[in-house]
Amino acid sequence: MAVYFESTKTFKEMIRRRKVKICVVGVGTIGLPAAIFFASKGFRVVGFDVNERRVEEVNKATCVCEYPRMLEEVVRKGKLRATTDAEVIGEADVLIVCVPTPLDKERRMDMRYLLSAADEIGRNIKRGALVVLESSVSPGSTRKFGKAIEERSGLRMGVDFGLAYTPERYNPTLPQEIHGGVIYNKSCRAVESFTFNKVGRVVGGVDKKSAEMTKILYSAAIDAKIVEVSSLEASEATKLLENIFRDVNIALVNEISKVYSKLGLDTFEIIEAAKSKPFAFLAHYPGTGVGGECIPVDTWYLIKQAEEVGVEPELMKTARKVNDSMPKYVVELLERALRKVGKKLKGSRVCLLGLAYKRNINDSRQSPTFDVIRELQEKGVEVDVCDPIMENVTSNKVPLVPLEKAFDGKDAVVLVTDHDIFKKVKLKDVRKRMRSRVIIDGRNFFNEKELKRLGFIYAGVGKALEGERL
Amino acid sequence: MAVYFESTKTFKEMIRRRKVKICVVGVGTIGLPAAIFFASKGFRVVGFDVNERRVEEVNKATCVCEYPRMLEEVVRKGKLRATTDAEVIGEADVLIVCVPTPLDKERRMDMRYLLSAADEIGRNIKRGALVVLESSVSPGSTRKFGKAIEERSGLRMGVDFGLAYTPERYNPTLPQEIHGGVIYNKSCRAVESFTFNKVGRVVGGVDKKSAEMTKILYSAAIDAKIVEVSSLEASEATKLLENIFRDVNIALVNEISKVYSKLGLDTFEIIEAAKSKPFAFLAHYPGTGVGGECIPVDTWYLIKQAEEVGVEPELMKTARKVNDSMPKYVVELLERALRKVGKKLKGSRVCLLGLAYKRNINDSRQSPTFDVIRELQEKGVEVDVCDPIMENVTSNKVPLVPLEKAFDGKDAVVLVTDHDIFKKVKLKDVRKRMRSRVIIDGRNFFNEKELKRLGFIYAGVGKALEGERL
Numbered sequence: 001m002a003v004y005f006e007s008t009k010t011f012k013e014m015i016r017r018r019k020v021k022i023c024v025v026g027v028g029t030i031g032l033p034a035a036i037f038f039a040s041k042g043f044r045v046v047g048f049d050v051n052e053r054r055v056e057e058v059n060k061a062t063c064v065c066e067y068p069r070m071l072e073e074v075v076r077k078g079k080l081r082a083t084t085d086a087e088v089i090g091e092a093d094v095l096i097v098c099v100p101t102p103l104d105k106e107r108r109m110d111m112r113y114l115l116s117a118a119d120e121i122g123r124n125i126k127r128g129a130l131v132v133l134e135s136s137v138s139p140g141s142t143r144k145f146g147k148a149i150e151e152r153s154g155l156r157m158g159v160d161f162g163l164a165y166t167p168e169r170y171n172p173t174l175p176q177e178i179h180g181g182v183i184y185n186k187s188c189r190a191v192e193s194f195t196f197n198k199v200g201r202v203v204g205g206v207d208k209k210s211a212e213m214t215k216i217l218y219s220a221a222i223d224a225k226i227v228e229v230s231s232l233e234a235s236e237a238t239k240l241l242e243n244i245f246r247d248v249n250i251a252l253v254n255e256i257s258k259v260y261s262k263l264g265l266d267t268f269e270i271i272e273a274a275k276s277k278p279f280a281f282l283a284h285y286p287g288t289g290v291g292g293e294c295i296p297v298d299t300w301y302l303i304k305q306a307e308e309v310g311v312e313p314e315l316m317k318t319a320r321k322v323n324d325s326m327p328k329y330v331v332e333l334l335e336r337a338l339r340k341v342g343k344k345l346k347g348s349r350v351c352l353l354g355l356a357y358k359r360n361i362n363d364s365r366q367s368p369t370f371d372v373i374r375e376l377q378e379k380g381v382e383v384d385v386c387d388p389i390m391e392n393v394t395s396n397k398v399p400l401v402p403l404e405k406a407f408d409g410k411d412a413v414v415l416v417t418d419h420d421i422f423k424k425v426k427l428k429d430v431r432k433r434m435r436s437r438v439i440i441d442g443r444n445f446f447n448e449k450e451l452k453r454l455g456f457i458y459a460g461v462g463k464a465l466e467g468e469r470l
Numbered sequence: 471m472a473v474y475f476e477s478t479k480t481f482k483e484m485i486r487r488r489k490v491k492i493c494v495v496g497v498g499t500i501g502l503p504a505a506i507f508f509a510s511k512g513f514r515v516v517g518f519d520v521n522e523r524r525v526e527e528v529n530k531a532t533c534v535c536e537y538p539r540m541l542e543e544v545v546r547k548g549k550l551r552a553t554t555d556a557e558v559i560g561e562a563d564v565l566i567v568c569v570p571t572p573l574d575k576e577r578r579m580d581m582r583y584l585l586s587a588a589d590e591i592g593r594n595i596k597r598g599a600l601v602v603l604e605s606s607v608s609p610g611s612t613r614k615f616g617k618a619i620e621e622r623s624g625l626r627m628g629v630d631f632g633l634a635y636t637p638e639r640y641n642p643t644l645p646q647e648i649h650g651g652v653i654y655n656k657s658c659r660a661v662e663s664f665t666f667n668k669v670g671r672v673v674g675g676v677d678k679k680s681a682e683m684t685k686i687l688y689s690a691a692i693d694a695k696i697v698e699v700s701s702l703e704a705s706e707a708t709k710l711l712e713n714i715f716r717d718v719n720i721a722l723v724n725e726i727s728k729v730y731s732k733l734g735l736d737t738f739e740i741i742e743a744a745k746s747k748p749f750a751f752l753a754h755y756p757g758t759g760v761g762g763e764c765i766p767v768d769t770w771y772l773i774k775q776a777e778e779v780g781v782e783p784e785l786m787k788t789a790r791k792v793n794d795s796m797p798k799y800v801v802e803l804l805e806r807a808l809r810k811v812g813k814k815l816k817g818s819r820v821c822l823l824g825l826a827y828k829r830n831i832n833d834s835r836q837s838p839t840f841d842v843i844r845e846l847q848e849k850g851v852e853v854d855v856c857d858p859i860m861e862n863v864t865s866n867k868v869p870l871v872p873l874e875k876a877f878d879g880k881d882a883v884v885l886v887t888d889h890d891i892f893k894k895v896k897l898k899d900v901r902k903r904m905r906s907r908v909i910i911d912g913r914n915f916f917n918e919k920e921l922k923r924l925g926f927i928y929a930g931v932g933k934a935l936e937g938e939r940l
Contacts, residue, residue, distance in 0.1 A: 282750075
């Protein structure tokens with residue numbers, strides 16, 4: 001069927017009767033949840049991906065993802081399958097595109113995957129299809145993506161095929177599932193609150209019809225409000241605003257926490273208190289840095305674009321600088337603490353807890369842990385990294401030590417990522433196996449008083465610096 | 471009575487029976503609401519102020535304030551009176567101090583009023599009194615204030631008198647009242663939501679007892695949560711975090727809006743869309759700048775303090791710089807728009823709408839309007855200012871023109887403050903009385919389409935710049 005040539009009324013009816021074939025292009029972190037939810041709502045969904053291993057995992061329902069039971073069910077029922085065969089693109093009425101958009105070496109948006117997807121789509125797309133992009137992109141990219149499809153297919157967007165942009169609002173988290181002996185998420189609260197179907201969307205189209213059709217389509221899988229904006233670019237700009245908001249606010253508490261620590265104050269106590277204000281405040285927390293392929297990346301997108309149009313993006317650049325300074329700051333805390341046990345950084349043995357960029361997830365892209373490793377190695381520190389949740393990830397860039405051995409023979413342990421699993425550590429026992437007893441807390445994870453009672457030298461991001469007072 | 475020497479249990483009982491005499495030191499913007507609410511809850515409250523005129527206005531219940539009917543009632547019932555006689559300080563069991571803490575010329579906190587209050591209190595305070603400070607101050611200031619009282623009185627804080635800090639969380643607004651023919655606030659929503667009694671507090675004390683007593687005291691007038699923190703300084707730091715959060719977030723949207731305008735996008739549409747995200751976003755809006763004695767001032771407090779302890783407060787400084795750049799940006803928008811009607815800034819006649827720093831209030835302290843005036847006058851523009859709500863304020867620093875004449879003979883009108891009263895303007899009529907038809911919208915106030923239909927040249931902060939597109 002050529003859905004784009006139908007009236008929106010007819011399209012609505014087709015959606016109601018699940019007569020629309022969906023192909024999700026790219027079944028990674030963003031694409032898989034979309035595929036699972038549309039499939040679970042009764043659509044026939046095919047996932048196209050160039051990664052053979054991922055395709056196999058989807059078809060066996062063995063991916064580590066937020067919705068393992070749903071995945072298992074939709075695969076079993078034949079509602080979702082994945083393939084590396086691009087011909088499925090040509091069979092689809094709707095294409096949902098979820099490919100990575102990382103930064104290149106100049107910190108510009110890397111269009112490679114997007115253009116490669118456009119090429120595959122251009123080769124195969126049928127006239128009258130609707131193409132929906134979900135990847136985070138800078139304003140103007142969806143139109144470029146559409147142009148690339150036009151060039152390859154000879155079809156025109158807004159005429160021969162529909163094109164819309166509805167940015168993903170994925171909340172990175174993993175469910176309470178045991179994979180290879182590892183419990184991923186004990187509390188599971190985030191998953192319950194902000195599952196794919198409960199988070200509203202913003203939609204902009206190359207034309208009004210594309211936007212309206214996308215709204216109708218997503219309303220079949222999402223129970224929250226879907227907001228239509230005036231253009232592709234307005235929709236792209238919305239996603240950037242949301243993520244840059246987070247980056248800048250984390251930078252703010254990071255900067256303030258450095259000041260407050262010097263004043264002998266606990267920033268976490270202060271944030272908790274500020275939360276009692278019933279208007280005009282939203283809590284963010286200081287930490288070892290900001291990772292992932294969303295928050296820091298989106299800020300860079302707009303920094304580059306601002307510079308191109310002649311606006312100096314001072315605040316955004318400073319925010320990036322402040323957040324990027326945190327790994328170094330953590331190393332300074334470590335150096336200061338080691339001094340108290342008569343050690344220097346050089347020659348010390350340190351274990352970092354957490355390679356993932358966020359608690360309870362198995363994703364280490366842009367993780368600040370890499371920066372801490374680099375800083376420490378440059379200063380002659382022997383570094384181990386422990387992350388039980390990342391142990392089964394095949395693409396790991398650093399060797400990991402098991403949690404049972406993480407503290408053995410170390411002078412210091414630095415918590416970078418606040419995985420729940422680290423709560424299993426019995427500090428009373430492991431202290432005996434350490435060479436010196438230093439703990440640096442990058443995420444307000446440990447109980448400061450307890451650690452001090454056990455004889456640890458303790459320092460933490462956002463915590464009062466010992467010896468500093470107003 | 472010497473409340474500080476009583477047990478908290480006894481104090482609670484005294485509060486319950488309203489047996490505690492309260493003196494509010496400084497019955498200005500912050501002190502008067504506190505005085506009114508404690509009085510309305512049945513306490514005997516005396517307001518001490520050095521400003522004779524203010525004292526008279528309070529006693530006649532003629533102040534323009536949020537709670538005119540409540541004020542009238544508590545004055546009539548004899549529950550609240552004001553005086554310039556410092557002897558009332560010595561009669562009070564509890565002193566609530568609400569004096570201004572502006573910036574000095576080096577943008578440091580000006581302790582003058584605070585120290586002068588400490589002097590008056592030190593001369594008169596009775597042993598066993600509880601002193602509570604509400605003014606916004608930088609961490610460490612309450613303790614300095616306490617020390618100044620100690621020095622003058624010979625009493626010791628935490629021993630002979632109690633001392634606590636509970637920062638005001640005043641939401642600047644005026645009620646739907648007519649004063650001198652002016653309607654101050656049409657919607658009145660803010661007042662209804664965030665009246666004095668509905669906004670929780672943070673309390674820190676020089677000792678635990680001071681904090682607990684203050685919590686008990688304020689619980690008698692406030693129905694929201696009162697959070698006790700570990701120290702005076704933690705409480706001071708909380709207030710700064712809350713206000714700096716606002717300053718930085720406004721700076722962010724100001725910066726982003728400059729970029730988005732250049733990309734041909736409407737930032738307000740984008741903020742509305744982002745608000746549909748159910749987590750991790752809070753809307754702030756771009757504008758002509760940030761004024762008032764709270765937000766910009768508090769950021770400067772912490773900038774100075776950070777520099778003193780050797781932390782470079784880059785993000786906060788950049789936020790200040792971005793917000794301070796907005797008046798100039800508005801003038802650039804004006805220059806660009808005037809060019810379209812063949813005019814230059816020099817020699818043009820411009821009227822600014824709004825002298826107050828915020829909508830529907832009669833306070834012009836640190837208002838960005840002053841910066842716009844300066845910029846324009848430097849460039850040889852003939853500037854008028856219109857602000858019906860400020861007309862009755864005696865301390866006005868600039869002459870005002872009435873709204874009926876604001877547009878007459880002007881080349882352009884620039885809206886700086888979005889007072890509801892400006893909605894009265896009939897654009898269709900006033901355009902005939904203008905020399906050229908340019909409107910610059912600093913607060914997303916006007917309807918862009920309507921203005922253009924009426925033949926105006928329009929530009930606005932956060933609006934797509936004409937001729938700019940992605």
